[in-house]
Amino acid sequence: MTAEANGGAFRKGYDSVKVPAPGGGMRSLTRKQFESLPLRERVAYLIDGTAQFFLDGTPIAASDAMRT
Amino acid sequence: MSMARKALEMTQAAAEAIVQRAEARFSANRKESLASTDRMFAGLMLAQWAFAIFIALVFSPYGWQGKTKAVHMHVWVALLLGAVISSLPVALAWLRPGETLTRHTIAVGQMLWSALLIHLSGGRIETHFHVFGSLAFLSFYRDWPVLITATVVVATDHLLRGILWPESVYGITNPEWWRFLEHAFWVVFCISVLIPSCMRGVKDMRVMAERGAELEALSENQWRNQSVLERAANDDHSDR
Numbered sequence: 001m002t003a004e005a006n007g008g009a010f011r012k013g014y015d016s017v018k019v020p021a022p023g024g025g026m027r028s029l030t031r032k033q034f035e036s037l038p039l040r041e042r043v044a045y046l047i048d049g050t051a052q053f054f055l056d057g058t059p060i061a062a063s064d065a066m067r068t
Numbered sequence: 069m070s071m072a073r074k075a076l077e078m079t080q081a082a083a084e085a086i087v088q089r090a091e092a093r094f095s096a097n098r099k100e101s102l103a104s105t106d107r108m109f110a111g112l113m114l115a116q117w118a119f120a121i122f123i124a125l126v127f128s129p130y131g132w133q134g135k136t137k138a139v140h141m142h143v144w145v146a147l148l149l150g151a152v153i154s155s156l157p158v159a160l161a162w163l164r165p166g167e168t169l170t171r172h173t174i175a176v177g178q179m180l181w182s183a184l185l186i187h188l189s190g191g192r193i194e195t196h197f198h199v200f201g202s203l204a205f206l207s208f209y210r211d212w213p214v215l216i217t218a219t220v221v222v223a224t225d226h227l228l229r230g231i232l233w234p235e236s237v238y239g240i241t242n243p244e245w246w247r248f249l250e251h252a253f254w255v256v257f258c259i260s261v262l263i264p265s266c267m268r269g270v271k272d273m274r275v276m277a278e279r280g281a282e283l284e285a286l287s288e289n290q291w292r293n294q295s296v297l298e299r300a301a302n303d304d305h306s307d308r
Contacts, residue, residue, distance in 0.1 A: 039087050039090065039278050039281055040083050040084065040087050042278075042282060042285075043083040043086050043087060043281055043282065043284075043285040044079050044080065044083040044285075046282055046285035046286050046288075046289055047079050047082050047083060047086075047285045047288045047289050047292070048079050048289070049289045049293070062286055062289070063286055063290075066279075066282050066283060066286055
């Protein structure tokens with residue numbers, strides 16, 4: 001459920017992320033695992049737009065994910 | 069140089085700049101938080117000094133020695149010892165705000181204030197609450213070693229005065245030898261909760277700084293996408 005879907009009353013942000021894997025393809029991380037990555041790496045994914053954010057399995061925009 | 073390589077280098081440079089700005093923001097916020105706590109304690113030191121003189125005047129009124137009116141010794145203790153205890157912490161808070169030495173000196177001074185107030189009130193158990201209030205105030209620094217310094221000072225004070233002048237700290241002349249351990253236990257109990265809270269506070273500050281960096285990165289991404297679209301539109305326009 002996105003912020004728009006529930007009128008912004010409760011914003012959960014995201015619960016999982018897919019980021020490029022070192023050997024190619026994508027790897028899935030929980031929010032906690034993503035937040036444990038070095039800041040430099042997280043920032044690089046966000047600049048490139050290569051991180052895909054999900055909430056309850058539904059893709060959400062990075063800007064929505066970063067709100068909470 | 070290939071386009072992909074160039075793009076990667078641009079991303080790395082932008083990420084580095086954003087991370088450095090986040091670090092600078094975190095350091096600046098941390099320093100400001102420490103300095104503002106130093107200033108708070110400088111004010112508190114002076115307020116405690118005034119309060120100690122008031123306590124000494126009220127609880128230890130003028131004594132009479134024959135026909136001579138004399139100021140009670142406790143008033144001088146409050147005035148002079150209070151000045152000694154407060155002067156260095158206040159000076160450091162004024163001259164070197166935010167520095168490690170300043171907050172540890174303030175922690176020592178604050179615990180010595182507890183000791184002086186306990187002494188001036190004749191070892192009243194209620195005045196011992198000042199120790200716990202002070203520990204809570206010191207936790208505003210969100211720097212847990214400061215609490216260790218304070219604990220060492222208060223435990224040492226209770227141990228030494230408990231041996232040399234027990235009435236001054238417990239209000240009785242013959243306390244059990246282990247009484248200071250009981251007091252120290254409650255201090256350790258208190259800081260065992262405050263220390264994790266301090267650590268969490270610093271972590272929260274870092275998370276805030278990192279969140280700022282992530283938002284900056286998103287903004288950079290949007291700016292890049294916008295630039296690509298504008299370039300494509302311009303190219304399209306030129307082709308026609």
